Amino acid sequence: MYSTDRCVCVHIYIYKMGLEEEIKVSMEAEDGSKKATRVASVKEVAKEALSRVPDRYIHADIDPLVCNSPSLLPQVPVIDLSSLFSGDHHVKETELRKLHVASHQWGFFQVINHGVRGELVDKMKKGVRELFDLPMEEKDKLWQREGEMEGFGQMFEASENQKLNWVDVFYVITLPSHLRNSHIFPNIPMPFKEDLEEYSAEVRGVARKILEGMAEVVGMKKEDVKELFGEGTQAMRINYYPPCPQPEDVIGINAHTDGTALTVLLQVSDVEGLQIKHDGVWVPVPPLPHAFVVNIGDVLQIITNGEYKSVEHRATVNSKMERISIATFYGPGREGHIGPAPSLVGPEKPAQFKTLSVPDYYKGFISKEGPIKSYIDLLRIQNEDITH
């Protein structure tokens, strides 16, 4: 998904203009001309009662599930967020330890008792279904414009020959509000726009609480969290995976790690699809009632100086049922730096990663090769660098 084709390269520019900073995507052919590629909506493709899906969606190299006995697969840990902030010292310590083990060994966990009202979550579920059910002429008004990432459309679509994922995406920057795209967020239909506004604020609160718990248990100073995150930034990627007649030959989202700090994912449908790589095996993450799936992104692996892991994951699709998910990405404010927290670096534990400005980090992440899985490895400080 992220490889570039020889004839078209993707340039992503991150630039600052006072307080306004945007990620711009422009598609440029080798002769320098701009190329506007628009990928068909998979929902529309799927409506055509296909017996075989078009070749562009067929991936020959999908890594199958390694374990043939799902009942033997390990279960992703579940963290009770209310216990993490319990007044009872023992309850709190036990949950903090669970959080530490989950973040260190899995990089993924489900979180329950997170405090986001069930009624708001239900409104979001209804709102995203309605968003993807909009007629095409309404969706057109919210479609990605050339050079931009927000709105409906596939991300990182680099060439006309590139293999595609079996997913329709709606991507939107949610917080802080001054970073929002002026023709996407304001045009989101009501009442979903209002619910999205409330949900963004609530989920940011959940992300910050989890980070607070992690900082406490990993021994990171509060000042470091404040310094590294500032007010933070948040974006959402809403994924719609239509049913597919050849689910084993297509992929909803290729294996990837998240380039941000923390992802809080709502599995909208009661349909399995999310899988994570754990000890070399793809482990499904079943939807759990009233839970969010949380995962560590590359930025948090860097900030924790490698203590917590950003783990590969992917989304598979279903032959009969559609699946929807809402991934909310939380990361540092645009004005700061990304690097190991000073309180987690010392003679015993030298910095494992370089420190970069936030714009430089994202510029590298979405560089000419696209957001490659191994980007974080490019930022690793080699032993020679440490000793010299």
Ligand SMILES: O=C(O)CCC(=O)C(=O)O
């Ligand atoms: O749909 C899912 O469960 C996974 C989504 C995901 O990995 C993403 O949006 O980056």
